[in-house]
Amino acid sequence: MKNFSEFGLEPKVLRAITEMGFEESTPIQEKAIPIAMENRDLIGQAQTGTGKTAAFGIPLVNKIDVKEEKIVALIMCPTRELAIQVAEEIEKLGRFKGIRSLPIYGGQDIVKQIRALKKRPQIIIGTPGRLLDHINRKTIKLDDVQTVILDEADEMLDMGFMDDIQSILKLVPSERHTMLFSATMPANIQRLAQQFLNNPEHVSVIPKQVSAPLIEQSYIELQERQKFDTLCRLLDMESPELAIIFGRTKRRVDELAEGLQKRGYTAEGLHGDLSQNQRDNVMRKFRDGSIDVLVATDVAARGLDVSGVTHVINFDLPQDPESYVHRIGRTGRAGKEGAAYTFVTPREIDHLNFIERLTRHKIAKKPMPSLAEAIEGKQKMTAERILQLLDKEDHNEYKGLAIQLLEQHDSVHLLAAAMKLLTGEKKDVTVELTPEEPLRARKRRNDVRSAGRKPSGSYGTAGNARGGDRRYGERSGGYGRSQRRDGGRDYGRGGGRGEGRDYGRDRGFNRSTSARANDDLAKR
Numbered sequence: 001m002k003n004f005s006e007f008g009l010e011p012k013v014l015r016a017i018t019e020m021g022f023e024e025s026t027p028i029q030e031k032a033i034p035i036a037m038e039n040r041d042l043i044g045q046a047q048t049g050t051g052k053t054a055a056f057g058i059p060l061v062n063k064i065d066v067k068e069e070k071i072v073a074l075i076m077c078p079t080r081e082l083a084i085q086v087a088e089e090i091e092k093l094g095r096f097k098g099i100r101s102l103p104i105y106g107g108q109d110i111v112k113q114i115r116a117l118k119k120r121p122q123i124i125i126g127t128p129g130r131l132l133d134h135i136n137r138k139t140i141k142l143d144d145v146q147t148v149i150l151d152e153a154d155e156m157l158d159m160g161f162m163d164d165i166q167s168i169l170k171l172v173p174s175e176r177h178t179m180l181f182s183a184t185m186p187a188n189i190q191r192l193a194q195q196f197l198n199n200p201e202h203v204s205v206i207p208k209q210v211s212a213p214l215i216e217q218s219y220i221e222l223q224e225r226q227k228f229d230t231l232c233r234l235l236d237m238e239s240p241e242l243a244i245i246f247g248r249t250k251r252r253v254d255e256l257a258e259g260l261q262k263r264g265y266t267a268e269g270l271h272g273d274l275s276q277n278q279r280d281n282v283m284r285k286f287r288d289g290s291i292d293v294l295v296a297t298d299v300a301a302r303g304l305d306v307s308g309v310t311h312v313i314n315f316d317l318p319q320d321p322e323s324y325v326h327r328i329g330r331t332g333r334a335g336k337e338g339a340a341y342t343f344v345t346p347r348e349i350d351h352l353n354f355i356e357r358l359t360r361h362k363i364a365k366k367p368m369p370s371l372a373e374a375i376e377g378k379q380k381m382t383a384e385r386i387l388q389l390l391d392k393e394d395h396n397e398y399k400g401l402a403i404q405l406l407e408q409h410d411s412v413h414l415l416a417a418a419m420k421l422l423t424g425e426k427k428d429v430t431v432e433l434t435p436e437e438p439l440r441a442r443k444r445r446n447d448v449r450s451a452g453r454k455p456s457g458s459y460g461t462a463g464n465a466r467g468g469d470r471r472y473g474e475r476s477g478g479y480g481r482s483q484r485r486d487g488g489r490d491y492g493r494g495g496g497r498g499e500g501r502d503y504g505r506d507r508g509f510n511r512s513t514s515a516r517a518n519d520d521l522a523k524r
């Protein structure tokens with residue numbers, strides 16, 4: 001892969017890239033950066049976790065004149081968490097140049113945002129709802145915007161957002177530089193996108209055949225009533241470093257998080273009904289590891305980049321294949337390995353096959369973990385914790401007592417008793433979940449793929465470690481990164497707690513008809 005010094009970037013941008021620990025470019029970066037630097041419109045598609053943010057962020061910060069006093073670039077994302085995350089990456093990339101960027105999203109105090117806008121940011125990273133609020137209040141003007149980027153573009157051009165995107169882009173000068181990025185780009189979305197682009201380049205880094213991903217994908221067939229206990233056994237057996245569990249509705253997420261807490265797991269829920277404060281807290285605790293299980297609706301399916309997520313578990317099968325690709329893409333990022341498990345009831349097997357067909361990836365069937373495997377997993381976890389403590393050498397104050405005990409008792413018995421104590425029996429409280437309706441395979445209009453032709457929009461999960469993609473990152477079991485300095489669809493359509501996906505949006509006023517029609521949407 002190309003070194004960043006070969007792109008003709010400004011020294012201050014190169015310095016920021018080095019500071020972020022990026023040693024060489026990823027395939028999408030290598031292809032997209034030169035096109036973007038020539039201000040040519042592009043649709044960039046690459047697997048989850050392969051650096052699309054920097055692929056658009058690097059050329060963007062490189063071209064901006066820091067003396068600029070107006071908003072000259074607009075990046076739009078589907079969720080608040082993603083807007084915050086992308087803003088952080090843009091901030092890091094532009095820090096030595098002194099670029100001013102600002103995240104604008106719902107749930108945050110708008111007065112605080114209006115105050116921040118007075119500092120004249122050159123780049124705004126926002127969710128459409130709140131952006132429209134500011135545009136209607138005239139606290140954001142788009143007359144001088146030269147660059148527009150849609151991250152998770154297929155989601156942004158989906159029915160939920162389309163009206164808002166159109167309303168916003170109408171206000172941006174037509175002679176602009178537009179870039180769309182996503183890991184999935186269904187054909188109908190590509191067609192829709194043309195109206196916003198000017199003779200775009202298609203940059204795709206998706207293996208022809210969606211190769212054996214970095215993410216080991218398996219499914220477990222079970223009855224709805226077996227799901228929760230299976231989940232607990234899976235967590236015990238696999239002892240994930242960090243795990244994201246996807247539920248189909250907010251109610252499911254709340255019940256799961258609560259049930260897991262009752263069973264002794266450090267789990268918390270994330271969905272669009274939470275206040276922004278609660279959402280920020282949950283994300284902060286997950287990123288810093290004070291909780292190791294995040295239970296979420298599709299609000300966390302796209303883009304979130306949390307280092308250390310080793311497992312994704314689809315407690316409920318996602319409706320769309322795109323959602324499946326993005327959900328599992330929360331692991332296996334930056335060249336690292338990951339494991340994705342999907343729970344499927346017998347009546348949903350067709351839907352799973354539908355997803356396999358569209359993502360062109362066979363998902364391996366695995367048996368339910370047995371109780372013995374769960375116990376063994378917990379015991380291994382205890383042994384690991386003991387060995388870690390041993391290395392740290394900070395248990396000297398117990399040595400005296402240990403010698404006394406060893407004089408009176410057999411060492412194996414002693415250690416086994418200590419391990420049993422440490423493992424503790426997960427409290428076997430019964431947890432009742434409200435059953436959710438099984439999913440039915442939804443035929444897509446002109447579903448060419450079932451005719452065996454190459455999928456028109458393909459699906460990208462992390463590329464094959466063994467062959468192509470791993471080149472930019474054998475060493476760290478991930479991309480070449482000197483060291484990570486930073487350490488790592490709330491479709492509220494139904495508005496109700498049980499039905500519909502949870503994909504909120506900010507409450508804007510004078511919003512487009514579709515948005516108003518969805519005013520029961522939870523906040524994004």
Ligand SMILES: Nc1ncnc2c1ncn2[C@@H]1O[C@H](COP(=O)(O)OP(=O)(O)OP(=O)(O)O)[C@@H](O)[C@H]1O
Nearest residue numbers: 022024026048049050051052053183303305334479
């Ligand atoms: N050239 C690079 N070298 C090392 N790490 C990188 C490089 N580019 C990006 N990364 C890191 O890889 C991780 C994934 O990047 P990013 O979130 O941009 O992926 P993505 O392609 O947008 O994924 P998704 O499709 O899930 O949104 C991030 O932690 C990012 O900092």
Ligand SMILES: [Mg+2]
Nearest residue numbers: 052053151303
């Ligand atoms: Mg991304």
